[in-house]
Amino acid sequence: MRTPGKRGGYGALEEVFQAWEGLAECRLCVHDHSRRLNVRHGRLQYDPNRGSHRKTYPALCGQCEREICQEDCMHRLNRRVERRRERVFVKRCHAGVVEVVAPIYWNGAHVGTLFAGLWRPRHSHAQAARPPVDPEYIQRLLRVLPVLTEGLAARFWGGRELLTAATSRNAAIEDFIATHCRSGITLASMAAHLGLSTSRASHLIRELTGQTFSDLVLAKRLELAEFYLISTDYRMKEVAQLCGFSSPEHFSRIFRRCRGRTPAVFRKQEQQRQF
Structure with missing residues (x-):
């Protein structure tokens, strides 16, 4: 896990993500569909490697077949979000691991997605590379991760929306x-x-x-x-x-x-x- 407070030359959002990771004790991946989060005033606001599961979890996702990962964690997931409009859910990928997913919505549009953690199911092989999932911990993440996504929507889309409506x-x-x-x-x-x-x-x-x-x-x-x-x-x-x-x-x-x-x-x- 990244060291909290070490932004590595990125903007303040990287520090926010690191602070959240320190409190939640899990990693965050970010899909920013409109590029509103990651680029502000010409500066990257967070580490772009967060946009890739393969770079965030190289020992697991980095070893999987690329096309399957892209289809599962990007295209199929986006189709699910557009169809179901869920606030937050638990997703199990083709590799058998689970993560908590919270889409970011603004004005009805799916503008981004946060992915929290990566765990193996409780009854999977004990030698699996990821730690086992704790159901109570997952339930806590399901409650708090949408607070972060809704805060991001208000911060990076909401202020602009007020400007739009007004002037x-x-x-x-x-x-x-x-x-x-x-x-x-x-x-x-x-x-x-x-x-x-x-x-x-x-x-x-x-x-x-x-x-x-x-x-x-x-x-x-x-x-x-x-x-x-x-x-x-x-x-x-x-x-x-x-x-x-x-x-x-x-x-x-x-x-x-x-x-x-x-x-x-x-x-x-x-x-x-x-x-």
């Missing part, structure tokens, strides 16, 4: 795109969010931003892609899927056209430059 449709547009760009976002859904007709929403977006709706969505998808390419070891297929591109080929073609480099070259050059 700025521009901020409403930006927030909606950031939250939904990884899925099937459309001008019609944006218009409904703004309470406008599709034609009026299209005109307003161009008037406020100087760009079309499609241009804004693409810019946000490329911004997310750059973040994943630099800060994670996700494969191109995974980055494409996370950022709302229809296929790895489509992603690579659009990225190269807009950035002048393929995603693979961008990742290599930017990681060398930053690290």
Whole structure:
């Protein structure tokens, strides 16, 4: 476990996560779908390795087949959250270990997920790599982890929402795109969010931003892609899927056209430059 108070050059959120880990005596993984949590004022707010079970638990998750892990802990889990809208639940993965999962919601959208701990079932083999699960401890986590997720939603989405409601449709547009760009976002859904007709929403977006709706969505998808390419070891297929591109080929073609480099070259050059 990380040493509490040692941020390693990251923002204050890393210290919050470490303090929570010290109190709860378990690790936290974070999936930040809109990148609202991890990047603030151009600075990483927490260790990006928290976004990967494989890096947080290398002795177990790091040894599992990558595609199975991605399907189980990312895609299948996201489908469950969208379908059931649970506040918190216990998940058992394909490797047989259990963890507590708390989705982060804002305005009805699933914007992120916290994963707490990793334990083996009580009656599994005694030599298993993870400690056995304590049912009473899990029940306590089920009560307190949603408090953290709801606090994060209020802190990182709520303040912006007050600004949006009070003064700025521009901020409403930006927030909606950031939250939904990884899925099937459309001008019609944006218009409904703004309470406008599709034609009026299209005109307003161009008037406020100087760009079309499609241009804004693409810019946000490329911004997310750059973040994943630099800060994670996700494969191109995974980055494409996370950022709302229809296929790895489509992603690579659009990225190269807009950035002048393929995603693979961008990742290599930017990681060398930053690290």
